[in-house]
Amino acid sequence: MAPVAVLQPSSSLLSSDGGLVTATDLATGGDVERPQSSGLAMDIHVPGYELELNMTATTERQTVAEESEDLQQKHKYQRHRTSFHYQPAKNWMNAPMYYKGYYHLFYQYNPHAAVWGNITWGHAVSEDLIHWRYLEDALEPDQWYDAMGVWSGSATIDNDGIPFILYTGGSGRVDHISEQLQCMAVPADPTDPLLRKWVKVANNPIITRPLDVGEQDFRDPSTAWQQSDGTWIFTVGAKRGSTGVALQYRSKDTKNWELEEKLLHSGNSHGMWECVDFFPVDYDMPTTTKGDTQKYIFKISLFDEKQDYYIVGTYDELAQKFSPDHPDHDIGLGFLLDYGSYYASKSFFDPVKNRHIAWAWVPESCTQEMDIQKGWSSVLGVPRTLVLESKTGGANLLQWPIEETDSLRGCKISQTDVKLDAGAIVEIKGAAGDQLDVEVVFDYPDVSSVQAADEAKFNNGYDFSQAGYANQGIFGPFGLLVLTDKNFQEQTAVFFYIVHLKDGQWITRFCNDQSRSSLLAAINKPIYSGDVKVLPTEDFLALRVLVDRSIVESFVQGGRMTITSRVYPSVAVDKLANLYLFNNGLTPINVRSIAAYPMTQVTMYAI
Numbered sequence: 001m002a003p004v005a006v007l008q009p010s011s012s013l014l015s016s017d018g019g020l021v022t023a024t025d026l027a028t029g030g031d032v033e034r035p036q037s038s039g040l041a042m043d044i045h046v047p048g049y050e051l052e053l054n055m056t057a058t059t060e061r062q063t064v065a066e067e068s069e070d071l072q073q074k075h076k077y078q079r080h081r082t083s084f085h086y087q088p089a090k091n092w093m094n095a096p097m098y099y100k101g102y103y104h105l106f107y108q109y110n111p112h113a114a115v116w117g118n119i120t121w122g123h124a125v126s127e128d129l130i131h132w133r134y135l136e137d138a139l140e141p142d143q144w145y146d147a148m149g150v151w152s153g154s155a156t157i158d159n160d161g162i163p164f165i166l167y168t169g170g171s172g173r174v175d176h177i178s179e180q181l182q183c184m185a186v187p188a189d190p191t192d193p194l195l196r197k198w199v200k201v202a203n204n205p206i207i208t209r210p211l212d213v214g215e216q217d218f219r220d221p222s223t224a225w226q227q228s229d230g231t232w233i234f235t236v237g238a239k240r241g242s243t244g245v246a247l248q249y250r251s252k253d254t255k256n257w258e259l260e261e262k263l264l265h266s267g268n269s270h271g272m273w274e275c276v277d278f279f280p281v282d283y284d285m286p287t288t289t290k291g292d293t294q295k296y297i298f299k300i301s302l303f304d305e306k307q308d309y310y311i312v313g314t315y316d317e318l319a320q321k322f323s324p325d326h327p328d329h330d331i332g333l334g335f336l337l338d339y340g341s342y343y344a345s346k347s348f349f350d351p352v353k354n355r356h357i358a359w360a361w362v363p364e365s366c367t368q369e370m371d372i373q374k375g376w377s378s379v380l381g382v383p384r385t386l387v388l389e390s391k392t393g394g395a396n397l398l399q400w401p402i403e404e405t406d407s408l409r410g411c412k413i414s415q416t417d418v419k420l421d422a423g424a425i426v427e428i429k430g431a432a433g434d435q436l437d438v439e440v441v442f443d444y445p446d447v448s449s450v451q452a453a454d455e456a457k458f459n460n461g462y463d464f465s466q467a468g469y470a471n472q473g474i475f476g477p478f479g480l481l482v483l484t485d486k487n488f489q490e491q492t493a494v495f496f497y498i499v500h501l502k503d504g505q506w507i508t509r510f511c512n513d514q515s516r517s518s519l520l521a522a523i524n525k526p527i528y529s530g531d532v533k534v535l536p537t538e539d540f541l542a543l544r545v546l547v548d549r550s551i552v553e554s555f556v557q558g559g560r561m562t563i564t565s566r567v568y569p570s571v572a573v574d575k576l577a578n579l580y581l582f583n584n585g586l587t588p589i590n591v592r593s594i595a596a597y598p599m600t601q602v603t604m605y606a607i
Helices: 023-028 069-080 368-374 403-408 452-459
Strands: 031-033 040-046 049-055 061-063 097-099 102-109 120-126 132-134 150-157 163-170 180-187 198-200 232-240 243-251 258-270 273-281 295-302 307-316 321-324 343-350 355-362 384-388 397-401 413-420 425-427 435-443 475-484 492-500 506-513 527-532 540-548 551-556 561-566 578-583 589-598
Touching: 097 150, 097 343, 102 150, 150 232, 150 343, 232 273, 243 273, 243 295, 258 273, 258 295, 258 321, 273 343, 273 355, 273 384, 295 321, 295 343, 307 343, 355 561, 397 403, 397 551, 403 435, 413 578, 435 475, 435 578, 475 540, 475 589, 492 540, 492 551, 506 551, 506 561, 527 561, 578 589
Parallel strands: none
Antiparallel strands: 031 061, 040 049, 097 102, 102 120, 120 132, 150 163, 163 180, 180 198, 232 243, 243 258, 273 295, 295 307, 307 321, 343 355, 355 384, 384 397, 413 589, 425 578, 435 540, 435 589, 475 492, 475 578, 492 506, 506 527, 540 551, 551 561
């Protein structure tokens, strides 16, 4: 499992009566609800500082009038906290599922600091996948077999409708070398729709590693699935030598598991496979119904690269083997789930709307010192629906924000038929703000009008991902500037560029350029890019961008390709952030349409 960063909801703290106290309340001098008590002294621990609040029976409410230097730092960084992206108490999700009217999200976090360590499972519930409520921690590292951390895992609902959790524990016995073990937990009260309390089974660990797998190379059990003969199977990521493998375990009762000799799939070197995900998907919509044309997605998180890869293929139940449709697109060679900062994704099937949904961990791009100052780290990407694209023969996934995201849209600001001359920058009036949902469609330029020799003069295979959008070609860069101030001191560019290769092909690339995104020092500002498949029947380039303060998610050609990034503007914040169309290429570009929607802020709290 990859190293874990830490995520906090405004450094959320629970008071002794369960009321939520946040660092935002403290930093802004707002009123903070206090539990009624007589002479109660409560220590509140926030990474980087401590406050002792003395409360008496005569003091029910207290206003914090003075800010400490540490609190001022935390308040400064609240401008980067996302709103409509899920930020749990701290860090990284594991096992989403739907149960008795609620969507459940479990995630890893450190309850004690904004750095890696003390890995615990947090728990939140929602009725719409947008508005989340924090619950008590589900699993804590309190046994010898998970004393070094309750690491990644998955949730499964059995034939009786009762969920169970499979997770990796990091053992911590003094007389034993630390190793990764597979463990199980069950709800203490299955009738509770919130599943507030979980119990670790008595026979943990339920699985130990095979002898040919290293102590630290055996983790992240998947959601279990059931074969036609009633056998349950789940897969675990592992490494044998330098080769990633997906081990399989089988059970008749979901309680006693044994290793299956056959691998679900294996790679050619590429290192450790973690967070393995395996599920059926259809061309038009997700399904769990098997049939002659049933396709499966096999996804792994490649530890050495910190990237999520997926492949499309078929599953032979009798042989218990996954086979890629295109072996040349196998793990490490084929599709990335996202070409930016997007890792350790986890999916689940939503029975309410008959769809497959995925989340992923989006880490910070700032320093650990900055994480400690702001008191939180990391966020989850917006939930995405996953379907196979029929236009490309099912060769790739389409990823798209769940439809519930649209409910957060405010008033529409739109324009049509905007001509972008060479070097043009056009502001979209009325679309100021650092929380936006933007959809834009460009006409695909007529590349046949350009002689190959002319194109080669400017960017024969030139990789704009290495130099950003400031460089000029015949066709691009052109796209959007988001989180941009009026003086263009800070700007994040998401754009297309079209280049002619030496072999005579024209290719379209999409890029997210963070190199000018922030004036803050010690920020990692990478430039992400990837090729976009544009079909011969498509005379357009479509782009949707979700902007949420410090995260920018881009969906290209209906979700055929995606890029996610983290940015930390210091000037282009709140209403000082503006939206622009731009064209830095030599050829005019026509914008068919652009629509921008300010997004409603989502408040998350404990129940």
